[in-house]
Amino acid sequence: MKTASAFHFESLVWDWPIAVYLFLIGISAGLVVIAVLLRQYYPNAASSESTLMRTTLLLAPSTIVIGLLILILHLTRPWTFWKLMFHYSPTSVMSMGVMLFQVYMAVLVIWLAKIFEKEVIALQHRWLPKLTIIPRLLTLLNKVMRTLDITMLVLAVLLGAYTGFLLSALKSYPFLNNPLLPALFLFSGISSGIAVSLIAIALRYRKNIHNQESAFLHRVESFVVWLELFLLAAFFVGLALGDDGKVRSLVAALGGGFWTWWFWIGVIGIGFIIPLALKKWQNRGNGAFRVLLVSGASLLGVFLLRFFVLYAGQLTVA
Structure with missing residues (x-):
């Protein structure tokens, strides 16, 4: 008989690789959301020289790829995953998610190629000089760039919320079967995207971290x-006012024990209190350390939130 622990218990189905997957997908969606917003409100700052845009170029696709690899390898039969890529079922949350990932990645590649048009053309001239169709195709995108921005924003929002839908579809777990979970995951993903961007700005500029990009990110x-705090509170209030299963799941998650401490110290303490308490201190300095500390705490808080929701959410079965 296996000994139960915080990370291993009888009702556990999805474990830590799924939490990492949820975290990575949130970063990708969050980065794209704020990148599109920057392009809309500060188009001059959202060039290929922008730290936010460069971070999005590097991490938005790579976190998706890594996250999907983690998910595939975690499946009982990972070699059957390819079937989901070509056989869609409108009644399957997983199947619809795979379709969303495919569309998201396709549009993301086109969108990023247009933003980094000069760099793409330079690479094409160097490595594929005969493929002259690439510059012509990128030029054609000029007429539809605003539509492409909006499409990218919609897809990123859907992707950020999808991770919450994936868990909320588990009806046998009262804690997870909550309509607020998609919104909570969406905005915590945006928060992680902001934190990653601020860290990138701090690492790039070191002693001159206050610029138009960082000011925009701080406002958002x-x-x-x-x-996020409101959604968290509403999430727990909804559980408290729910049926017996939801109340039991709330007590199991926050009524004491490992995951209660994880939530209050990790999610609330590290993820919210430290960044909020140190915000003015961070803004008074010009060095990278303050940003790394505050944004790092915020990013860690989102990571811990994913673990909390996943594990605490599976403690109680309906």
């Missing part, structure tokens, strides 16, 4: 953080 961050 202030709104997102408080919205």
Whole structure:
């Protein structure tokens, strides 16, 4: 008989690789959302020289690829995953998610190629000089770039929310079967995207971290953080006012024990209190260390939130 622990218990189906997968997908969606917003409100700052755009170029596709690899390898029969890529079922959340990933990645590649048009053309001239169709295709995108931005934003929002839908579809777990979970995961993903971007700016500029990009990110961050807290509170209130299964799941998650401490110290303490308490201190300095500390705490908080929701959510079965 196996000994139960915080990370191994009888009702556990999805374990830590899924939490990492959820975290990585959130970063990708979050980066794209704020990158599109930057392009809309500060188009001059959203060039290929932008740290946010460069971070999006590097991490938005790679986190998706790594996340999907983790998910595939975690399946009982990973070699059958290819079937989901070509056989769609409108009644399957997983199948619809695979379709969303495919569309998201296709549009993301086109969108990024247009933003980094000069760099793409330079690479084409160097490595594929005969493929002259690439510059012509990129030029054609000029007429539809705004539509492409909006499409990319919609897809990123859907992707960020999808990770929550994936868990909320588990009806046998009262904690996870919550309509607020997609919104919570969406905005916590945006928060992680902001944190990653601020860290990238700090690492790039070191002693001159206050610029138009960082100012924009801080403004968005202030709104997102408080919205996250509201959604968390509403999430737990919904459980408290729910049926017996939801109340039991709330007590199991926050009524004491390992995951209760994980939530209050990790998610709330590290993820919210430290960034909020040190925000003014961070803004008074010009060095990278302050940003790395505050944004690092925020990013870690999102990571810990994914673990908390996944594990605490599986403690109680309906």
